[in-house]
Amino acid sequence: MNKIWIFLLITSLSLGSCIKVSEETPAPTAPLFVTSTLPPTRPGLSLPTDIPPTSTSDPSTTTTPGGTASTAQTSCKDSAVLLEDVTVPDNALMTRGEKFTKTWRFMNTGKCNWSGYTIAFVAGDRMETPDSSPVPQTEAGKTVDVSVELTAPSIDGAYTGFYELKNANGETLSIGTESSFWVKILIGNATASTSGPVPTTSGGTPISQPSGPASCNYTSSSSYLNEIASLINNARAQNGLPALAVNPQLALAAQNHSMDMACHGLLSHTGSDGSSVHERIAAAGYSASYSEEIIYGSGYPQTAFDWWMNDQIHRDAILNPNAVEMGVGYAYVADTAYGGYYTVDFGRP
Numbered sequence: 001m002n003k004i005w006i007f008l009l010i011t012s013l014s015l016g017s018c019i020k021v022s023e024e025t026p027a028p029t030a031p032l033f034v035t036s037t038l039p040p041t042r043p044g045l046s047l048p049t050d051i052p053p054t055s056t057s058d059p060s061t062t063t064t065p066g067g068t069a070s071t072a073q074t075s076c077k078d079s080a081v082l083l084e085d086v087t088v089p090d091n092a093l094m095t096r097g098e099k100f101t102k103t104w105r106f107m108n109t110g111k112c113n114w115s116g117y118t119i120a121f122v123a124g125d126r127m128e129t130p131d132s133s134p135v136p137q138t139e140a141g142k143t144v145d146v147s148v149e150l151t152a153p154s155i156d157g158a159y160t161g162f163y164e165l166k167n168a169n170g171e172t173l174s175i176g177t178e179s180s181f182w183v184k185i186l187i188g189n190a191t192a193s194t195s196g197p198v199p200t201t202s203g204g205t206p207i208s209q210p211s212g213p214a215s216c217n218y219t220s221s222s223s224y225l226n227e228i229a230s231l232i233n234n235a236r237a238q239n240g241l242p243a244l245a246v247n248p249q250l251a252l253a254a255q256n257h258s259m260d261m262a263c264h265g266l267l268s269h270t271g272s273d274g275s276s277v278h279e280r281i282a283a284a285g286y287s288a289s290y291s292e293e294i295i296y297g298s299g300y301p302q303t304a305f306d307w308w309m310n311d312q313i314h315r316d317a318i319l320n321p322n323a324v325e326m327g328v329g330y331a332y333v334a335d336t337a338y339g340g341y342y343t344v345d346f347g348r349p
Helices: 002-023 222-238 248-264 277-283 301-309 312-318
Strands: 061-063 069-071 080-085 092-094 099-108 118-124 132-134 143-151 157-166 181-187 290-297 325-332 340-348
Touching (some): 099 181, 157 222, 222 301, 222 312, 248 290, 248 325, 248 340, 277 340, 290 301, 301 312
Antiparallel strands (some): 061 069, 080 099, 118 157, 157 181, 290 340, 325 340
């Protein structure tokens, strides 16, 4: 009996010593940082699944007084203004094959800091420009110079390349009231024009355009016309068919229709005046025993060609043995449904 009481006494003293030590532990001298966490799971309690994870390492996120994480860049307003052409003013005269640098100066007029932004080539004459070029990091309210390296074409003419400013998500920013900006150059004896090239005969004599679609401020691309013609003739050669000669009357009909589609924002074989392809070809002065037309909206020449070749009806038109001549048209108008509008008219006298 005495042994039992001695054991209990020792046990009580030991517990008391443990409690005393715990109570006398000094408070930490450094402040405590409390991290907000979800409450522990209890039986019958389901935690919400829509609470976004927080991160202390991402400087772009902030925490509101309510404790909700939000991304600063997603709530800011993005806008820009093109201040000036630093180099290569519009319609600058270049020599064939000349390498040059085009530089634009922008102002970040929005509230977002620019990081990961680019300028992207979207239409017109590529002039060996890359698909996109980086924009240096730019704080809101600051200006920045952005450049692209280009090479002048080897054929005399007027050339225009169109670009857009894109944010880190690939979304296009408006540049003032426009969505695109450009570089325009002249080579040789070419003159500045806003209404595209005028088709000519094989001797170089301009063909008078018949009355047709109303003109607008569109731009064409001689390099796009040549590329489409080359792609078509290469495809015909690979399939054992003769190349098609480029006919000036068919080229006139095709260019008129591309201009009509671009100026009216439509993509159709029926013209804005209700004309058919056969009527347009006849109006251009081409007497056809066979004629056919293919069209496409937006993209580069290779994009248009690939789409045509992957669609049986359009592929058959390109590889039709009845065709002996063709004409290609292209017109670009910003802020339309497709931007660029392609037309190819095939014919046989």
